[in-house]
Amino acid sequence: MILEVQELTTLFPEFKGAAQDRITLREVLTDTRVEAKQSLFIPIVGENFDAHDFIKDAIKQGAVAALWQKDKDLPYAVPTDFPVFFVEDTTKGLQEVAEYYLQKVRPLVIGITGSNGKTTTKDMTASVLSRKYKTHKTAGNYNNHIGLPLTILAMKEDTEVLVLEMGMDRAGEISVLSKLAHPKYAIITNIGESHIENLGSREGIASAKLEIKDGMSEDGALIIDGDEPLLHAVKLDERSLSCGFDSTSDTQVKIISTSDDASEFKVNEKETYNLPLAGKHNVKNASYVITLAKKAGLSNDQIQEGFDHLQMSSMRYEKHIGINESLIINDAYNASPTSMKALIEVMAQLTTKSRKVLILGDMFELGSQSRVLHRSVAEAVTDKIHAVYTIGEHSEEISRAVAERQPQIATKHFTDKETLSHHVRAALTADTVVLIKASRGMKLEELLNDLVK
Incomplete structure (x- = not known):
């Protein structure tokens, strides 16, 4: 600045x-x-x-x-x-200074929101668009009414593209951020259950995410999850572009093959891309980025080069070498039922390690639906998983539901991290992979001290 x-x-x-x-x-x-x-x-x-x-x-x-x-x-x-x-008010003053500076620099602004995948999609977007433009992106979790203006004010004066992650806890917050940043292009990654305690329902969450349109440029485009029924009406909007596995999406994705660290997929049965991330959810996130990048004038080669140079933010599917050459995957930055189930599916597909252990903690802000939504995680646990260990006040519902559905899977609930880490550490082998996943407030990354080599 x-x-x-x-x-x-x-x-x-x-x-x-x-x-x-x-x-x-x-x-x-x-x-x-x-x-x-x-x-x-x-x-x-x-x-x-x-x-x-x-x-x-x-x-x-x-x-x-x-x-x-x-x-x-x-x-x-x-x-x-x-x-x-x-x-x-100094917070509003901060926002006014940020808006002034934004108008002075005048970069192409991209806003990204959604219940899950915001940060991954932000990282992908910045990596791809930096192949052609001088790009600045949200750092860490600077995605609220204070963090977003600080992100704007941290960009260099020669910035050409500004990628802004937009987070929220309740209705009205995305609207404030959108009206401040005035994105030309916006992405809604998905509609999950995060903050359902404040917003009441998935319909309420969808409405809050759609506030990103409030400050959008008239000549811009909204890129959405084409597989989400709650966004069907938006799909028909002439300014919207849908991405997904559904054949009616503007950008239709088809996975060709996956490995432990990569996914190969086709877009609209024509172009093939390789993504250095596993998981169906990551392929869909990549489809948003491809659609956006083409609107911004990038070639297929530039898009692929951006994927090849992708660097993820911390605590998002971080891989660590564990005790006895085991593999520890730390995704403890945050969690919702949707994101937790998606990563469990990725774990089930891993081929390099056969003994698969899940360490799952509480998911916050689920309100009166907390018990049902925690139990729903068990739907993603198949016989490919060896053990499920839970910790926290609400996550015991996960291990209970797994025990009911898959009694052959080892399940155990813990009340403190030290006992949990010692239990897991004693069973680590070269053929073991452990996933750590919970809401941010659980601070489960602290387990790494005992589990990582």
Whole structure:
């Protein structure tokens, strides 16, 4: 980011200090524990903290200007010439600065949402489009009303394509993000069960995801899951492009072959692609990216090159060499019934390891449907799975349902990670593969300390 302090006077007319000087801003500072030279300090107010308390630390760390909420007292320790812009709400101020900078850089904006697969699809999209354009993408989980504007403000001024992941907990949040980012192209990866506690039903989730249209360009396109009945009406919209295994999809996908680490598939019975990821769900995610990339003017060779250079975000199907040369797959970043079942299906298809162990934890925000949805995971567990171990308050329903459906599969529920890891560690062999999957709050990646070589 490069802005001049004086530019902010057009956004925020109430200010003090040297706000009209040509002082260069190179980044935004919200965490005063890190150094950020030539930065704009934006103190966010949270439920349990108020960053206004750390203005002196911000200046020490390199802040040369700040936004300031009008109802907060400005400390006397702030230098009189230090530029301060007064706003009603600093989070909204952050969003206003991001929107201003976005309009200044004017990249092609792509918004990606969905119950599952957002991050994988974001990583694929950025990898593919970077073959032709200077591309910037959402880092980590910066996909909410604070993280998305920070992502925008972190892009370089010569960025040509901006890939934004858009997350939500409840209705209305995607609309805010879409109206801020104004994507030309948007992708809805799927409609699952995540946040059903807040949204009431899958229909409610679909409606919330479709808010991504609220800020879209009139000349843009919405790319959707063509196999999802809840999106059937959208499928008929002239601005929508559907992708899926259904023959009525605009981009129809057919899997040719799969291995432990790759998938080969055809698109519309013509083009063949190789993806360095296993799983039917990943092939569908790739079909969204192919459809988007063609709208953006990329060739088939450039798309394949992007797949070849794909780098995934952390804790998404991370492979580790475990004790006794076993294989540990860490996908503990987050989980829903849909994503958990999809990865169990991938596990069942692995050929390099025959002894397959699942470590499954609680899935959050499922509300009154939690018990039923946890039990539904057992539908994906076949006789190809050797053992299912669960941990948490709700996941015991998974092991119970598996025991009822597949009594020959070893099942056991644990109440603490240490006992679980010791149990699994003692049984690791060179022919064992372990999948770790749960919602983020379970922090099951902590098991790696005991299981990884």
